[in-house]
Amino acid sequence: MPKRKFSPLPSICRKYKVATAFDWFNTARPKIIKMLAENEYGFIPPRPAAMTVELLRERHGLVDGTARRREFRLTLANAGRTHSIDVLVYSPEDTGKPLLAAVAALNFQGNAGAAEEDDVLPLDAPHHTQPGRWPIKQLMKAGFLLATAARNDFYFDDNAPESRRNSVFRLFGEIDGNDRHYTALSAWAFGYRTLCDLLLTLPEVDPGKVWFHGHSRLGKTALWAAANDPRAAGVVSNCSGCGGAAISRDKEGETLRKIITRFPFWFVPEFDRYMDNEKAMPWDQHFLVSLCAPRPVLVASASEDLWADPENEFRAAAAAGEVYRLFGIPGIEERTAFPPVNTPVLRRGVGYYVRSGIHDVTPYDWRQVAKFIRLNR
């Protein structure tokens, strides 16, 4: 395959005249957050006045005796309105070992779809619809606690005005159903924050071990959520592609025009001005990745996921290294070549790999997540 030609990326440190981690944290970082909120993702809903946590059901000894399962209903309340979300939590049956991480992850197909058993709420929903994506036994054995909820419970994933009006944004006032400033990605980022709120109520969760994990549109979201929530100890963005970990300049597969045309409700209208005009962006997606620093970030691609553009996902992961190095954390060394398939480049601070296969989350991916977390402990 001929080598691709890439245009230069804006340097974060040069743009903000940053020489130290102090400068970056106190000067550049808040400006980048503001720029991305105003020009790409929108603002994340604030914290509601109250959240009640109800344990609906609990079972022990599931999944060959490895897992304890809890199902919670969270009720968020603000200004006389309420909004409820169900969360499914799996944790290892008492092994005596400390947890490796407590993972907050939104899911695509509802909690029943993510489960391996047939009796997860809601009972009448299709169960276990994405086999392999949530390998509970493997996760339990690796020491993960998993908390998952449906993205659609925070913002139904379509462009209809009522989806916007019925989203979590409604807790904070009347929503104009046509106002694209209320974005799905920011409502889902609120979802990650809400999962984190729940996790921190569980006695077995060490507050320093909460990781955000997301696949695809939820990988974009996990990065944006972690950028805004300092309680995330680290983040995994799996096949997040355009608007996620992939650089927009010289993008193959999905371009800004393609994503904004199909999913205008994911982004604010200000983002439209960069369609077919990516080089005019004063930032690129490595800015988003760098917002995690100094916390570890793992960017994962799949070899057949050309829509996401693995090489451009690698570029963002590598380019974010300039910010990690301000903290004395190596990240991916400069001039590291795009790695071959199934050859992870896991470093302190930043990790990257391309798994062979399609756009998905697989047991192989979870093994890399566990390795990366262990390396960054």
Ligand code: GCU
């Ligand atoms: C579409 C979209 C991507 C997104 C993906 C997903 O393919 O174009 O940007 O990441 O859906 O969420 O699965």
